[in-house]
Amino acid sequence: MRTDNPVINFLNKMTDLILLNFLFLLTSLPIVTMGASLTAMYAVNLRSIRYGDGYVVRTYFEAFKRNFKQSTLAWGIVLAVAALLYVDYMFFAQIQDFPFAKPMIIVSFAMGIICWIVATWLFPVIAKMDDTLGRQIKNAAAFAFGYFIPYTLVCMLLQGGVFYLILTQIPALFVLAFIGCAVLTYVMSFFFYKAFSKVIREEPLGDDDPLYGARAKKKN
Numbered sequence: 001m002r003t004d005n006p007v008i009n010f011l012n013k014m015t016d017l018i019l020l021n022f023l024f025l026l027t028s029l030p031i032v033t034m035g036a037s038l039t040a041m042y043a044v045n046l047r048s049i050r051y052g053d054g055y056v057v058r059t060y061f062e063a064f065k066r067n068f069k070q071s072t073l074a075w076g077i078v079l080a081v082a083a084l085l086y087v088d089y090m091f092f093a094q095i096q097d098f099p100f101a102k103p104m105i106i107v108s109f110a111m112g113i114i115c116w117i118v119a120t121w122l123f124p125v126i127a128k129m130d131d132t133l134g135r136q137i138k139n140a141a142a143f144a145f146g147y148f149i150p151y152t153l154v155c156m157l158l159q160g161g162v163f164y165l166i167l168t169q170i171p172a173l174f175v176l177a178f179i180g181c182a183v184l185t186y187v188m189s190f191f192f193y194k195a196f197s198k199v200i201r202e203e204p205l206g207d208d209d210p211l212y213g214a215r216a217k218k219k220n
Helices: 006-028 034-051 056-066 070-091 099-126 131-145 150-169 168-197
Strands: none
Touching: 006 034, 006 056, 006 168, 034 056, 034 070, 034 099, 034 168, 056 070, 070 099, 070 131, 099 131, 099 150, 099 168, 131 150, 131 168, 150 168
C-alpha cells in the first residue's frame, strides 16, 4: 500500500521483494517447478507495476496454481533445448580439426542465444496472457525480437551482469538468495510491462481475481 512517505514506501517495497524472493526459492526447490515459480514471480511484479503493491502471497500462489501445467512444460522445453545445444557445442568443440566443426560451434552458440532471448520473455508472457503453449512461445519470440532494442537487450545485459557477479563475487550469491531474484525480475518487469501495454488491453482489478481482474486481453 502506497503512502505519502517515500521512506515507508521504499521499506514496504523491500519487504514485499524479500517475501517474493523467499516464495520463489521455496517453490523452486524441486527444480522442475522453477518455471511455475518464475511465472508466479513475474505475475506479482507485473501486478505491482500495474495496480500497486500488496497481496504478494495471494497473487503468487494464485498465479503458481493457474499456470503450473503450462509453465512446467515450458520450463522442461527450455531445459531440454539448452541441454541439447550444450551437448552439441561441447561435441563440436572436441573435434575442431574437422572442417564443419567450427561452423557448427557458431550455430550452436547462436541457437543458444536465441533460446535465451525467447526464454527471457516466455514466462512473463505466460503470466500475462492466456493461450496455448505453442502460441505463448510465438508471442514470446514476437515480443523478444519486436522489442529487441532496447527492452530485450537491456534485460539480457541485466541478466548477464548478475551472472557475472555470481561468478566473480561470492557475496552476490547471498544477495541473490536474500532478495536478488525478485529485484532482478522486478526491474525487468518494467520493460515487459511497457511492451505488453502496447498490445494488451487490461480490465480494472476485480475482487474475485488477485491477478488482473479480468484476464489480460489483446487490444483490437
